Amino acid sequence: MKTTRRDILLFAGGSAVGVLMTPAPWRLITDSALWSENWPGIPRPARGAITAKYTNCALCAAGCAVRARCVAEQPVSLVGVAGHPLSHGAMCAYGLAGHHLPYHPARVTRGPVEEAATAVAGAMARLGANERVAVLDLRPGRTASWTYRRAMAAVKNGVYVEVGDVGNSAIDLTKARTVLSLSVPLLEGWGTPGNVIAARAGFHLIQAEAVESRTAAMADQWLRIKAGSEEALGQGILLALGGQSTAAAAEATGIPEQQILALASELKQNGPALVVGGAGSQSAAQLAAQLNDALGALGRTIVARRDAPVPDGWKKAAPAVDLASVEDGSIRVLLIDESAPGAYLPWSDVEPKLVRDNPVVVALGWTREGYGRHAQYLLPTGVYPEVAEDIPRAVDSVEAVFRMAVPLVQAPQGVVKPEEWIAKAAGLEVGDTLRERADAIHKAGRGTLFTYADGKSVATKDVKTDDFWKALQAGACWMDEVEPAKRPAAVKVAAGATRQAAGSANDLPLVAMLTEAPSSPLLSKIYQESNLKLGPKQVAIHPDEARAAGVEDGARAVLETLAGRIDVEVRVDASVSRGAVLVARRAAVLDVCGAGVRAKVVRA
Amino acid sequence: MISEIKPIHAAKYGMTIDVDRCNGCGACMVACAVENNVPPAHEGATDRKGLTWLRVYKVDNGEEYPNHRTAFVPVMCQHCNHDTPCVHVCPQQAVDLDPATGVVGEMPQRCLGCRYCVAACPYHARYFNWWDPAWPKGMEKTLNPDVTPRMRGVVEKCNFCHGRWHAAKQLAAAAGKLAGEPVEYTPACVEACPTGAIRFGDLNNAASEPARAAKEAESFRLLEKLGTETKVYYRSKREWVREIAQAPRPRQSGKEIARG
Numbered sequence: 001m002k003t004t005r006r007d008i009l010l011f012a013g014g015s016a017v018g019v020l021m022t023p024a025p026w027r028l029i030t031d032s033a034l035w036s037e038n039w040p041g042i043p044r045p046a047r048g049a050i051t052a053k054y055t056n057c058a059l060c061a062a063g064c065a066v067r068a069r070c071v072a073e074q075p076v077s078l079v080g081v082a083g084h085p086l087s088h089g090a091m092c093a094y095g096l097a098g099h100h101l102p103y104h105p106a107r108v109t110r111g112p113v114e115e116a117a118t119a120v121a122g123a124m125a126r127l128g129a130n131e132r133v134a135v136l137d138l139r140p141g142r143t144a145s146w147t148y149r150r151a152m153a154a155v156k157n158g159v160y161v162e163v164g165d166v167g168n169s170a171i172d173l174t175k176a177r178t179v180l181s182l183s184v185p186l187l188e189g190w191g192t193p194g195n196v197i198a199a200r201a202g203f204h205l206i207q208a209e210a211v212e213s214r215t216a217a218m219a220d221q222w223l224r225i226k227a228g229s230e231e232a233l234g235q236g237i238l239l240a241l242g243g244q245s246t247a248a249a250a251e252a253t254g255i256p257e258q259q260i261l262a263l264a265s266e267l268k269q270n271g272p273a274l275v276v277g278g279a280g281s282q283s284a285a286q287l288a289a290q291l292n293d294a295l296g297a298l299g300r301t302i303v304a305r306r307d308a309p310v311p312d313g314w315k316k317a318a319p320a321v322d323l324a325s326v327e328d329g330s331i332r333v334l335l336i337d338e339s340a341p342g343a344y345l346p347w348s349d350v351e352p353k354l355v356r357d358n359p360v361v362v363a364l365g366w367t368r369e370g371y372g373r374h375a376q377y378l379l380p381t382g383v384y385p386e387v388a389e390d391i392p393r394a395v396d397s398v399e400a401v402f403r404m405a406v407p408l409v410q411a412p413q414g415v416v417k418p419e420e421w422i423a424k425a426a427g428l429e430v431g432d433t434l435r436e437r438a439d440a441i442h443k444a445g446r447g448t449l450f451t452y453a454d455g456k457s458v459a460t461k462d463v464k465t466d467d468f469w470k471a472l473q474a475g476a477c478w479m480d481e482v483e484p485a486k487r488p489a490a491v492k493v494a495a496g497a498t499r500q501a502a503g504s505a506n507d508l509p510l511v512a513m514l515t516e517a518p519s520s521p522l523l524s525k526i527y528q529e530s531n532l533k534l535g536p537k538q539v540a541i542h543p544d545e546a547r548a549a550g551v552e553d554g555a556r557a558v559l560e561t562l563a564g565r566i567d568v569e570v571r572v573d574a575s576v577s578r579g580a581v582l583v584a585r586r587a588a589v590l591d592v593c594g595a596g597v598r599a600k601v602v603r604a
Numbered sequence: 605m606i607s608e609i610k611p612i613h614a615a616k617y618g619m620t621i622d623v624d625r626c627n628g629c630g631a632c633m634v635a636c637a638v639e640n641n642v643p644p645a646h647e648g649a650t651d652r653k654g655l656t657w658l659r660v661y662k663v664d665n666g667e668e669y670p671n672h673r674t675a676f677v678p679v680m681c682q683h684c685n686h687d688t689p690c691v692h693v694c695p696q697q698a699v700d701l702d703p704a705t706g707v708v709g710e711m712p713q714r715c716l717g718c719r720y721c722v723a724a725c726p727y728h729a730r731y732f733n734w735w736d737p738a739w740p741k742g743m744e745k746t747l748n749p750d751v752t753p754r755m756r757g758v759v760e761k762c763n764f765c766h767g768r769w770h771a772a773k774q775l776a777a778a779a780g781k782l783a784g785e786p787v788e789y790t791p792a793c794v795e796a797c798p799t800g801a802i803r804f805g806d807l808n809n810a811a812s813e814p815a816r817a818a819k820e821a822e823s824f825r826l827l828e829k830l831g832t833e834t835k836v837y838y839r840s841k842r843e844w845v846r847e848i849a850q851a852p853r854p855r856q857s858g859k860e861i862a863r864g
Contacts, residue, residue: 029716030696041736042755045641045747074745077638079795090798093630097638103743187627193798197627217662217674218627224669521740524645525637526630529654532662533630554650575664575674 048072054452054475058405063391090194097520116377139342141392149317151426164343169488173199182277191396212575240264299487339381382411400480564592615786616706618835620817625801628676635796680762682834690721715758765791
């Protein structure tokens, strides 16, 4: 039999069709999917003994109690501690992923530690009569803050500059029946999340804001005011309470005069009332204090709070001042502690305070996204949850508290402890300051200790000194005794996270939203992979403004302010008021918004 | 000889989400990603190509200020109990409806990446791995050992925290419970929700919180007209929220937000 070409083709074709009728090719596809599942590109989660550790979140002053699920000593997830008297088991999205921070792509682990020490020592030796050595503390109220104050008292012309301290007044939301928030993000990171949520059902919330923020969306009433007119509204309410005309306020805010009168009346009649706001300027803060005074809030919803005790030997310390009170061109050596997330002052506010010729600026931080961009020396520090540190008081914590973030993972080699480094530079000898503080608190004998593992409270005086310290190291919270509500000596109700909006130029007013950048890379879920929040490199504008600027949703653009320009991505959002541009707060954005908070969006 | 045979009742796990309590903080989204080893976004990922097993949508009533109202609606796999679309279309039997738990499961090892299920899902709750999963250097140490990371080219979605269910089952077995008996556990999103808006439990257990809440007058399910009998119930006192839940693509004024 002769095999023809036709036979070969028929055989080949038939075989191909026949093979498709068998499970072989389908099995091959399935198996290839199975085999490639374990290819080395996919990380294998580590295994080990599963344990629970307790700590306190150090990402903001709320200091929420945390239970960490650890696998072979490595935290793999965090969750709130149920039953905590202040945080009530709640945590925010940032806190839930806080254990990722040591692995942030912008992490700094090496720096010129010795060179910086030499430069600081040299500059301090040559310090002129009118020149200063300054510490800029972005997170005042900590034990480390006391060390900085002591260090600045120990050096020639030392000055301690603090930003964002809440002072000795606290807000008692549980006592408030009506709350007026002047663009303060009351429900999105302003206070302790669990505490605010627990108190929320008890008060009527009126949110006066130019954009529909999450707080505005969840408020009982949203007053859409013109961007930057918070002060005008406050002034209008004050005038209305005094029976005077509010026509000017109505014009400035875009709110009808009658509505301002009704608002003032509601605040007066549905008390105790509280006005939260006034972050933009000194005058705004004073106005908020005046309003609260007029409404009888002082001593009721805004109360005096004691400090947690400190050792007597620490009280020889430099006074805390704000940056505005420091003379321009006077700081020769500036040491900035930004190891923990805190407030940020635009560089354009800081720079004029430095001497013109060769100032020495040392930033101590864990990421290069803050002042490290401007400083000559960026020294690497540990980051939560690598370091032991105490957390400053929260704005809504009525009692003094002392709680620590406990190291859950080891800090990389080569990082410095800002407190020790600055003390050494100032020639101040310090020991274990956290332990000293804990001993001082224990010695005072006040308050109770709440331990997280068993959820029990015990009187401080019933605990031995060593046990008190051990408990704090294992995740515990000391809370002061509750005192009868007293009128505070000074009011700082604006403290806590705030939004900015002000200005008077022709461009768009700018409203800065909160982000806790840099945060875990996993936070991309809520801004990049969904539209829930504004991302750190995004701005949002109304569709009309987008059309006017010639930009579309998702387009690259440039944000221009009086202080500079920055590349951004545009999001078109109808919930932003016409005439405003919404940006997320981060160091680079705040730098260009320093000189004036008017901005405009232009095509890239 | 077996003297007594105990009847085993299958569970039907479900959720209730109180839309009026959700403040859109996103804690559930992050907790879900942490628990289930969902990687951070690839540089090129957008809201269309991201991996969010649970996504909180901001929706509004479409009115102008001062009548403008907004709500936040968390949406995950709705675990359809009837005519489950993704199960029907999968050519690889990579999706199944577990009769013991009522959970719609996804087996990425079997998935071919055809994305028929993504197209079929009326809730836009299934996500495709467009890129290799990647974590910043060192961050892979924080992965949950109970959940295997998925590869590029497969679909994934919410499974009511299968790893936690498995752990709870083992604990129950150790305590003497029979295999197949319902166990109690808490998914990560429920645990993380600071307002207590999300509740989870066995819908077959009349005493459970979701079973009770599902019967309330203000309770509703997404796209009920499809008859998929989902196991995620929502609740809102606001009528416009209940109405919007029946729209195929909820709208935020100015732009559509529900993207699959």
